[in-house]
Amino acid sequence: MARRSHSLRNRTATLAVGVVLATHLLPVVTATGGGSADGDRVAAGRIARWVVDADATGLGELLADGRVTSVGLVRAYQARIDSYEQAYADQPGVNAVIREDPGALAVAAGLDAERRRGHVRGPLHGIPILLKDNYDTANLPTSNGSLALRHWRTADDAEQVARLREAGAIVVAKTNLHEFASGIETVSSLGGQTRNPYDQARHPGGSSGGTGAGLAAAFGAVGLGSDTCGSVRNPAAHNSLVGLRPSLGLSSRDGIAPLSDTQDVGGPLAKSVRDIALVLDATAGYDPDDPSTTASIGRVPPTYTAALDDTALDDARIGVLTDYLGTSAPERTTTELVRAAVRTMAGRGATVVDLPPQPALMAAVDASWLINDEHERDLDRYLAAPGSRYPRSLARLEPPADRVTLADIVTSGQVTPTVLERLKTRLGRSTGPQDDYHQRLARRAEARELLRALMADNDLDALVYPTVPRPAALIGQREEGGRACALAANTGFPALTVPAGFTPDGLPVGVELLGAPFSEPTLLGLGFDYEQATHHRRPPPSTPPLTSHR
Incomplete structure (x- = not known):
């Protein structure tokens, strides 16, 4: 440690x-x-x-x-x-x-x-x-x-x-x-x-x-x-x-x-x-x-x-985003538990629609990652907040010498090695050429409109899919977060995850519900109804x- x-x-x-x-x-x-x-x-x-x-x-x-x-x-x-x-x-x-x-x-x-x-x-x-x-x-x-x-x-x-x-x-x-x-x-x-x-x-x-x-x-x-x-x-x-x-x-x-x-x-x-x-x-x-x-x-x-209504699923329309249902051996148990969650929702009165693949939406979401473009700009702004206190020796590592920046943090080397390498790749991205960044912003706007249209065209209250495609990985192995996190993150739509049960070896699995912007009351109602029907959580x-x- x-x-x-x-x-x-x-x-x-x-x-x-x-x-x-x-x-x-x-x-x-x-x-x-x-x-x-x-x-x-x-x-x-x-x-x-x-x-x-x-x-x-x-x-x-x-x-x-x-x-x-x-x-x-x-x-x-x-x-x-x-x-x-x-x-x-x-x-x-x-x-x-x-x-x-x-x-x-x-x-x-x-x-x-x-x-x-x-x-x-x-x-x-x-x-x-x-x-x-x-x-x-x-x-x-x-x-x-x-x-x-x-x-x-x-x-x-x-x-x-x-x-x-x-x-x-x-x-x-x-x-x-x-x-x-x-x-x-x-x-x-x-x-x-x-x-x-x-x-x-x-x-x-x-x-x-x-x-x-x-x-x-x-x-x-x-x-x-x-x-x-x-x-x-x-x-x-x-x-x-x-x-x-x-x-x-x-x-x-x-x-x-x-x-x-x-x-x-x-x-x-x-x-x-x-x-x-x-x-x-x-x-x-x-x-x-x-x-x-x-x-x-x-x-x-x-x-x-x-919004917490144990009949909220009755007459709701739920779209299963099949793009995120994994079929590989490590993903099958999660997919089965999410499918079981969807059956429970249907049993509570929801109309469930299996959506066909959405290649245009997936491509727009995957093309609109902005973390590397924005991190240095946004972190430096946060670090410059009035009233912040810090060792002056840290601020003097890189110019300007009167405030801490991401560059100072990278030069200090006091970062876990894998993260340090990621931070290094972000240096200069916020101040360099911005054409690619603006293209990614445009793809993000496209993703939002495609997602709105998907929900409107199918008259959906929420989309459903696995929160994470597979159970937690062993320490020392790479954790597979999957692509699904980006759907909400890159569009600004809200998403609620609730327990969907456990794998045979006792590892938790989550099912995610995504809704239109500011539809938190709807998502909370749907999640509450499912939660009350299943009570999957255990310590x-x-x-x-x-x-x-x-």
């Missing part, structure tokens, strides 16, 4: 799987009004089970009923990070966390005090969350997973983080990512290799794999990732989670370290469709610091939870509920 430049809280000795010292959990009970020692152990066991099984909605109900406190929840998640983050028993450890927030318990105590006074901010009041470490946090460094930026500090929170804090969410930790969001295995020079809790010999997906693996391992209740081409949806699928890539312009990107301005969005990962709706309620809408969100004005409902066996012993 790569060395870390930060210090986590002191770890306990290696613990047996599913066992943690009673001192980790008993403070949880004290926070909820514990009683006898036997009663404390019983209550601690309930909390340990709740944080694994319950979604944020369920935890909110427990908080409202007084059966747990936010302090209790934070301590329970911290105990799980202590137990499962690093090597334990016969497991190498999930390694999803770059940095824990040392102020989480104090924030939780303040929110508990607000609740006792009768002030509840909303359904996320007191809910612990995880943040991908490319989201700005004023109280913690924002590293982008890189040793080069391990000391990078920003003046304020990213807009979505600020809105979640205002809604009462508690940041427990910032999570690992594929460095600079430039890959799908979730390995970085600062955080090392994150592992999939469903099989710790495998990748968690990426680039938001730390958030995905951390939620699957119950290090937090919900989380934020970013998606430039599948970086929310891929880890959601590989970790039996729900993930949303929202419409471009629905939610602010302000304070999210960019990869590509025309493709980047920030979006939630969670255990349930309802939790996704709760996060959208807190984060969606106009932000003057992100001009793209002008498109959201008048298109954000009072609450996305109103990973390698990170079970903790039990106390003496």
Whole structure:
């Protein structure tokens, strides 16, 4: 594992799987009004089970009923990070966390005090969350997973983080990512290799794999990732989670370290469709610091939870995008599970249309990748934000000497080698000849129109296809993200992935629903109906509920 430049809280000795010292959990009970020692152990066991099984909605109900406190929840998640983050028993450890927030318990105590006074901010009041470490946090460094930026500090929170804090969410930790969001295995020079809790010999997906693996391992209740081409949806699928890539312009990107301005969005990962709706309620809408969100004005409902209807599939029209149904041996199991998901949707009343191959659409999508053209321009703009703090020695590596640029980061060499090579190829692309870039922009506009026409001509509410064509790869092997991520990323259309079940060897598979711009209510309704009919999600066996012993 790569060395870390930060210090986590002191770890306990290696613990047996599913066992943690009673001192980790008993403070949880004290926070909820514990009683006898036997009663404390019983209550601690309930909390340990709740944080694994319950979604944020369920935890909110427990908080409202007084059966747990936010302090209790934070301590329970911290105990799980202590137990499962690093090597334990016969497991190498999930390694999803770059940095824990040392102020989480104090924030939780303040929110508990607000609740006792009768002030509840909303359904996320007191809910612990995880943040991908490319989201700005004023109280913690924002590293982008890189040793080069391990000391990078920003003046304020990213807009979505600020809105979640205002809604009462508690940041427990910032999570690992594929460095600079430039890959799908979730390995970085600062955080090392994150592992999939469903099989710790495998990748968690990426680039938001730390958030995905951390939620699957119950290090937090919900989380934020970013998606430039599948970086929310891929880890959601590989970790039996729900993930949303929202419409471009629905939610602010302000304070999210960019990869590509025309493709980047920030979006939630969670255990349930309802939790996704709760996060959208807190984060969606106009932000003057992100001009793209002008498109959201008048298109954000009072609450996305109103769309959660377990009859939403009845009379819906679903188009199966057969271009993305793999037929190779490694892809067949995923294709079979997605076909089973489509049969379930049809059984719930949906009309299913198998779409013939769409060569023109596929060609336009594949020809409109802009990451290499935009990364240097957009990252340099982000790094120049007023109030940013960093080592002056980093800024002096390349001109100009008064600010950090991608060129400084490349020259530092403090980047995981595979990502460093990708960054090198992007130097100068934003300032060089732009004819090819404008051609790719034109192909992107073409792709959007072809996709609109496909949905309109077939009167479709959504397209459906595998989120990722095959299960998570073994670490050391190349992760195959497939082409499907680009359909939403290169057009700006929203896409929701929900669990579609498991392979025979217990690896999660996701099914993706794509809709027209700002059709999130429709997608959430369809996903919720399917979720309620199947309940495919189950927690990973390698990170079970903790039990106390003496």
